[in-house]
Amino acid sequence: MWRSLASNMLTVLIAVLFLLGGLILWGKSQYTAEGPLETAICLRVERGSNMARVSRDLEDQGAVASGTIFRLGAKYSEKTGQLKAGSFLVEPGSSMEEIIDRVTTSGASTCGTEIVYRVGVTRTNTVVRELDPATSTFEEKAEFILGEDEVPAAYTETRQEADTRYRIALAEGVTSWQVVEALKSIDVLEGDPGERPGEGLLAPDSYEVTPGTARAAVLGEMQQRQQLRINAAWEGRAADAAVASPEEMLILASIIEKETGIAGERGLVASVFTNRLNRGMRLQTDPTVIYGVTKGEGVLGRGLRQSELRKATPWNTYVIEGLPPTPIANPGMASLEAAVNPETTDYVFFVADGTGGHAFAETLDEHNRNVAKWREIEAQQQNN
Known part of the structure; x- marks a missing residue:
């Protein structure tokens, strides 16, 4: 009898263990599986909050199927005590595991x-x-x-x-x-x-x-x-770059930056200045003259005067040869790269074209025609 009872108990114990093991595997699969959330939400975790409150919030918003599994997963991954305050973007289909990682890895908010x-x-x-x-x-x-x-x-x-x-x-x-x-x-x-x-x-x-x-x-x-x-721009410079050092690259890049805000023009503007430097021509660029007037402290707020264009300053590229002694602004990466990898052109002139961009020219005659067109556009704009 005792032998039969013991055998039955053992059978029951084995069955329970199998069920428990199956339950654990099912819970783990639920923890790592794609979640039920259909539309992204912004989960706000208040200071002093805990996993129980977070799990209830997630259940209410339909982001997790089981708050219990969510809490158990946080506990067994030893992340319960690592909860961070903030607002966290929870994307559609995020698993419980992914959400746990999001709210415990960093305190930097990603939404809100x-x-x-x-x-x-x-x-x-x-x-x-x-x-x-x-x-x-x-x-x-x-x-x-x-x-x-x-x-x-x-x-x-x-x-x-x-x-x-x-x-x-x-x-x-x-x-x-x-x-x-x-x-x-x-x-x-x-x-x-x-x-x-x-x-x-x-x-x-x-x-x-x-x-x-x-x-x-x-x-x-x-x-x-x-x-x-x-460092990265200088490392990737063309072998025939017109500038001889990272410092010169930075100066030229700052001029390119101030001359155009159009991404597709940076290489063309850079080619103009590169060609001028290689031919021994003065750069003749207004932003350098403006910097000589303001020293970068504030905005000029008006057009340049003829006297300012003629006045000798270290930055007036209508007067000095080559590059000015310092940059005239803080250039972005695209302008740094353009300074040492300009497009290959024969352009040595450019002027505004009335669309926000510039008209480029290889000869003075062509440039003068472009300037005349720009003057006409200016006159029309002033009359409107």
């Missing part, structure tokens, strides 16, 4: 509301916007000019939210003075920026910051990125 400080050539615009996860597009909530406009309530309210993201977007062609002055006015940053970096040594790019980030640290990161770009 962000404030972008756009440092431009003429002003710094502050934009408050929120990502719509369903369409992956941003909805603008407020925009104002930093230091000029009244600060809108949306900005103040968003600044008080713990999971707000902050970015500084540096435009191509800004001067180092403009960057430093903009950083001084951005209220989420702290500390003295220190000595102004040399012209051209800051990388136009997007920089993620958090409240309390040191201004000097932001400038340091901008310089590090630009140096990497300078």
Whole structure:
């Protein structure tokens, strides 16, 4: 009898173990399988939250089929205590495992509301916007000019939210003075920026910051990125590049940057300056004259005077031979590459064509005809 009972108990135990093993395998497959979410959501994890609250939120939004499996998966992967506060984009079909990784790997928000400080050539615009996860597009909530406009309530309210993201977007062609002055006015940053970096040594790019980030640290990161770009562009230079050093490349790139904002023209503009340098012609470019007047501190805000075009300054390329002594702005990667890998042309002239681009010419006669066309366009624009 005891032998029969023991045999039956053993059979039951084996069955239970098989069932338990099957349950574990099923749970694991559910944990790693594609999730039920059909439309992307922005999962907000508050400070002091826990996996239980997160799992309930995910269940309510239809992102996970079982909050219990979600919590067990976090526990057995030893990530329960690694939950980060923030707003996280959960894409359609995300598995529980992928969601766990997203909310425990980094505290950097990937959706929700962000404030972008756009440092431009003429002003710094502050934009408050929120990502719509369903369409992956941003909805603008407020925009104002930093230091000029009244600060809108949306900005103040968003600044008080713990999971707000902050970015500084540096435009191509800004001067180092403009960057430093903009950083001084951005209220989420702290500390003295220190000595102004040399012209051209800051990388136009997007920089993620958090409240309390040191201004000097932001400038340091901008310089590090630009140096990497300078090194990469110089390493990939053409054998017959007209510039003899990374410093000269940076100067030429800054002139290209200020002459055109059209990506497809950079190589053509670079070819004009390369041909002029190779032929011993003066560069004769207005942005260098403007820099000689302003030293990069502010915007000229008017046309150049004939006296300024004739006045000798270290940057006036109508007067000096070759390149000016320093860059005149901070160029982007495309302009750096164009400076040492220009398109192959015989162009030595260009002028605005009225469409936002330029008309290029190989001869002075052709250039004069292009200039006459531009004068006609200017006159028409003034009369309208």
